[in-house]
Amino acid sequence: MDTKIRIPRHSMIHVLLVIGAILMILPFFWMLLTSFKSVTESTSMNPFVFFPTQWRWGNYIEVLRQNNFPRLYWNTFAMVVLRVICSIVFSAMAAYAFARLKFPGRGFFFGLVLFQMMVPTQIFIIPQYLMVDSLGMRNTIFALLFPGLVSAFGTFLLRQFFMGLPKELEEAAKLDGCNIGQTFLRIMLPLVRSGMVALGIFTALFAFKDLMWPMIVNTNSDAATLSSALAKIQGAYSVDYPELMAASVLAIIPMLILYIIFQKQFIEGVATSGGKL
Amino acid sequence: MSKVVSRRISRQTWSEWSWGWFLIAPTMIGLIVLNIIPIIQTAYLSFFKSGDFGRGNIFVGLDNYRKMFDDVQVWHAVGNTLLYAVLVVPISIALSLIVAVLLNGEIRGKSLYRTIYFIPMVAAPAAVTMVWRWLYNEHFGLINYVLSRIGINAVDWVGNPKVSLISIAIIGIWSVIGYNMVLLLAGLQEIPKDFYEASEIDGASKLRQFFVITLPLLSPTLFFVVVTSVIQAMQVFDVIYMMIDVTSPAYEHTVSLVYLFYNNSFKYSNKGYGSAIVILLLAIIMVITFLQVRGQKKWVNYM
Numbered sequence: 001m002d003t004k005i006r007i008p009r010h011s012m013i014h015v016l017l018v019i020g021a022i023l024m025i026l027p028f029f030w031m032l033l034t035s036f037k038s039v040t041e042s043t044s045m046n047p048f049v050f051f052p053t054q055w056r057w058g059n060y061i062e063v064l065r066q067n068n069f070p071r072l073y074w075n076t077f078a079m080v081v082l083r084v085i086c087s088i089v090f091s092a093m094a095a096y097a098f099a100r101l102k103f104p105g106r107g108f109f110f111g112l113v114l115f116q117m118m119v120p121t122q123i124f125i126i127p128q129y130l131m132v133d134s135l136g137m138r139n140t141i142f143a144l145l146f147p148g149l150v151s152a153f154g155t156f157l158l159r160q161f162f163m164g165l166p167k168e169l170e171e172a173a174k175l176d177g178c179n180i181g182q183t184f185l186r187i188m189l190p191l192v193r194s195g196m197v198a199l200g201i202f203t204a205l206f207a208f209k210d211l212m213w214p215m216i217v218n219t220n221s222d223a224a225t226l227s228s229a230l231a232k233i234q235g236a237y238s239v240d241y242p243e244l245m246a247a248s249v250l251a252i253i254p255m256l257i258l259y260i261i262f263q264k265q266f267i268e269g270v271a272t273s274g275g276k277l
Numbered sequence: 278m279s280k281v282v283s284r285r286i287s288r289q290t291w292s293e294w295s296w297g298w299f300l301i302a303p304t305m306i307g308l309i310v311l312n313i314i315p316i317i318q319t320a321y322l323s324f325f326k327s328g329d330f331g332r333g334n335i336f337v338g339l340d341n342y343r344k345m346f347d348d349v350q351v352w353h354a355v356g357n358t359l360l361y362a363v364l365v366v367p368i369s370i371a372l373s374l375i376v377a378v379l380l381n382g383e384i385r386g387k388s389l390y391r392t393i394y395f396i397p398m399v400a401a402p403a404a405v406t407m408v409w410r411w412l413y414n415e416h417f418g419l420i421n422y423v424l425s426r427i428g429i430n431a432v433d434w435v436g437n438p439k440v441s442l443i444s445i446a447i448i449g450i451w452s453v454i455g456y457n458m459v460l461l462l463a464g465l466q467e468i469p470k471d472f473y474e475a476s477e478i479d480g481a482s483k484l485r486q487f488f489v490i491t492l493p494l495l496s497p498t499l500f501f502v503v504v505t506s507v508i509q510a511m512q513v514f515d516v517i518y519m520m521i522d523v524t525s526p527a528y529e530h531t532v533s534l535v536y537l538f539y540n541n542s543f544k545y546s547n548k549g550y551g552s553a554i555v556i557l558l559l560a561i562i563m564v565i566t567f568l569q570v571r572g573q574k575k576w577v578n579y580m
Contacts (some may be wrong), residue, residue, distance in 0.1 A: 003281030013379050014386075021393045024455070028396065030419055031408040042418045086391060094304035103297030109305050120512050120562055122535055122555050126322060127315035141330065165431045171291075180296040209401050216543050220444045230403040231519060241411050248404035259399040263392050266399070272461035274501065277529050 005253060018138040028252075031205055035059055042242050057121040059246035067233060068222055069250060075218075076208065076254070077135035078141045083148035083207045085201045092196060093152030096154065096184050099162035100170065116152035125216065139223035144214055154199045157273050162188060198269035201262075208255050226251040325553035329477065334549070341553035351554065353529050354537045355561070357442060362510035365453070370451065370502060373457035380458070381465045391462070395455035402452070406519035408449045410435060425465065435520060441527035453509070457502050464498030465491070496577045504569055511562050513565035514539065522571050534558045 034042055036052040036059070063069075097103070098108050124147065133141045165188060173183040214228035223230060233247050259266055318405065323341055325334040345351050352511045354498025376394060380387050412419050413434035423430045425492065435446040471492045481489065488562075493522075514535040534554060 010384075013382075013384060017376070017379060017384075021390060023461070024394050024451070026394060026413060027405065027408045027451075028400070030412060031404075034408075034411065045417060045422065048422050090303045090307065093300040095299035096483070097297045097456060101297040103294040107299065109301055112305070112308055116308055118563075118566070119312070119316060120537055120555070120558055122512065123319050124312050125561040126542055126552060127318040128311060128319075129483050129543075131310075133362075147311060149311065151314070152302045152304075152308060155304055180293060184300070189464055205399065208368075208514075211401075211403055211518070212539060216539075227401045227403045230407065231399065234403075234407055234519065241414075241417075244407055245411065248407050252400045252404045255395075255399050255401070257398070262396075267391060267395060267459050268457045271491050274498075275462040276465060 001023075008236040017168070031248055034094070035249050039240060039242055044107040044195050053126050059242045063233075063247045063250065065249070067229060071222055072224060072226050072251075073228050073254065074225060075141065075144065076227075077227060079148075079214075080204045080207045081140070082145045084137050084203045085253055086145070086149050087154045088150035088196050090150050091158050091199060092189060092192070093184075094155045095158030096162050096188060099138065099159045100188075101180065102181045107188075113155050117156060121147075122212075127211065139218050139220045142255070143217040143223075144215075147213060148203065151203065155167055157202075158192060159197055165191055169182035194272065195266055198273045201266055202273060204235045204258075205255070205266075217231055226254075238277045310345045319552045320556060322549050323556050325549040327547050327549055328352070337549070341550050344439065344550065345553050350529065350532065350537065351534075353558070354532050354534045355555075355557075357497075357531055358511055358513065358533045358535075358561075360442060361446055361449065361513050362507055365444070365449040365510045365513075366503065366506045369450040369453050370499070370506060371451075373454045373502075374461055374499075376454065376458045377461035377465055378487065380462060391455075391459065394458055398456045399454045402515035403519055405452060406448060406516045409444075410520055414446055423445065430434055436525060436527055438527045438530040441525075441531050442522065445513075445516050445520060445531060448520075449510070452516075457506065459497065460502050461498060464495050466492045497579055499575050500569075500577045502565060507512060507565060507569070509514070511565070513560065535563075 007226055013223055023211045033051060036055050036057075037049065038052075038056060038058075041049045041052055094113075098106065098113075132146055137143050137146075169187055169191075170183055173187045178186065208225075209227065210225075211231065214225040214229060216223055220226065221229065226234065230247060230251050234244060321328060322334075323340060324336060326337045326340065327334060376390075384390070388405055401435070413421075415421060415431055415433045415436065418434070420434065425431065435441055448489055468491065473486060476486050476490060512535050513533045517531055517533050517536050518539070523544075525531075533560065538551050538554045538558065541554060542548050
């Protein structure tokens with residue numbers, strides 16, 4: 001009797017989960033389908049057109065012709081990679097010191113790290129913009145990197161990982177004659193690799209999705225990122241949804257491919273960093 | 278007497294100190310320049326008014342704050358932001374909790390489901406909002422088409438001030454379910470299986486198990502998800518910016534504090550007023566977070 005109840009219950013769960021899954025990917029599916037339609041097809045209500053009658057690449061060609069997508073990819077890529085490198089390198093250094101070394105000012109400085117994490121990021125934006133502006137660095141890759149040069153979140157996250165490592169490791173390294181720098185680089189750093197991967201994924205994801213900062217600081221269309229360029233493209237086309245959808249597909253595809261390849265790292269990265277906070 | 282010893286110890290201590298300072302230097306210099314000074318600067322700017330053509334600051338004392346409390350739009354924005362948070366946070370957490378609990382058992386295709394539910398999280402909000410706008414389109418949108426097939430009249434999801442905030446909240450919920458689900462699922466997996474086995478022997482139903490075992494033991498994770506979701510929701514900008522133009526009839530009913538901050542600081546170049554708005558946002562977030570931390574004793578169980 002028990003099994004009789006169990007089988008339908010499990011299939012009910014699957015029905016629910018499948019409905020949810022469809023709702024999750026339907027917008028992407030619709031984005032893709034619309035990007036291949038003509039304007040007439042996309043606005044035909046009677047009959048309603050679900051699938052394009054033929055797979056037209058015209059919308060993509062038009063969007064690529066009118067916007068410098070290679071440039072947008074490069075700007076976004078450069079910003080993401082530089083932010084990932086900076087946040088991992090600087091955060092790992094500071095995190096190790098906060099987790100394992102004793103020095104005057106440690107409590108105070110770590111307090112600043114915590115304080116930064118509690119403040120909404122918009123509060124930094126005007127002064128950061130004024131700094132970039134006075135350096136004459138607007139519309140550059142550096143401007144895109146600027147707010148992500150260091151990461152309080154990363155410092156906090158990696159500190160949690162370092163604190164989870166056994167103290168004996170360092171004592172052994174010390175006996176072997178390693179100084180603090182060698183212990184950090186050769187012994188401790190390789191052991192927090194999963195933390196660094198999680199931080200890298202987090203940083204990349206949020207840098208890629210950020211809209212306000214690139215919109216403010218890089219107003220030239222050649223200096224935009226994929227996100228900020230989309231905001232401009234929407235204003236320019238407004239009604240031509242097939243072309244807007246083609247542009248959206250082009251903008252989300254790099255991160256989507258990365259996600260599909262590294263899905264395990266993405267999800268584990270989010271799960272472990274959430275648990276560590 | 279122990280001069281040699283004390284000097285050796287102090288040299289070692291000194292080495293640890295200097296390593297410590299050296300290692301934290303880049304992060305701390307960065308944080309001070311990029312974050313700590315800007316907080317002070319934003320607070321300072323909120324007492325100034327940008328001169329004409331954006332140049333030259335005029336000290337106006339508390340005028341920006343006075344203006345803010347008389348500004349209907351600021352109150353609209355506070356209301357909209359809070360309403361958005363009230364819609365998105367409970368619904369998204371409830372749905373992600375359901376999905377997480379369903380996935381926590383011995384379900385086939387678990388990792389496939391997890392992968393799919395997380396997808397909205399990896400797409401840029403700018404692109405996501407564009408396709409939702411298209412789905413919401415009054416005349417040609419898929420949603421209204423489906424509704425028309427079941428006999429419901431077309432809804433102006435984006436332009437109608439009465440529904441536009443709900444439409445925006447739906448996008449917000451849809452985007453964040455996967456993220457919360459992954460965090461909650463990690464929390465669920467920490468709960469020892471023995472608890473369930475023991476209560477099964479006692480004859481507890483699944484529903485009872487959920488309320489007696491799952492919820493209390495998940496409460497620390499749940500608390501973390503609630504606090505971060507509220508902070509995130511209070512900072513909503515991207516979706517509203519991409520969906521509602523300043524000229525839209527729904528603008529007043531959807532503009533959030535951050536959107537208002539953006540418009541005042543960068544569109545109308547009144548950085549002083551923009552700063553005052555963002556200080557207000559900071560104050561609201563601080564108060565809400567403080568209340569949540571105070572309130573956690575009532576429902577969060579740390580083992």
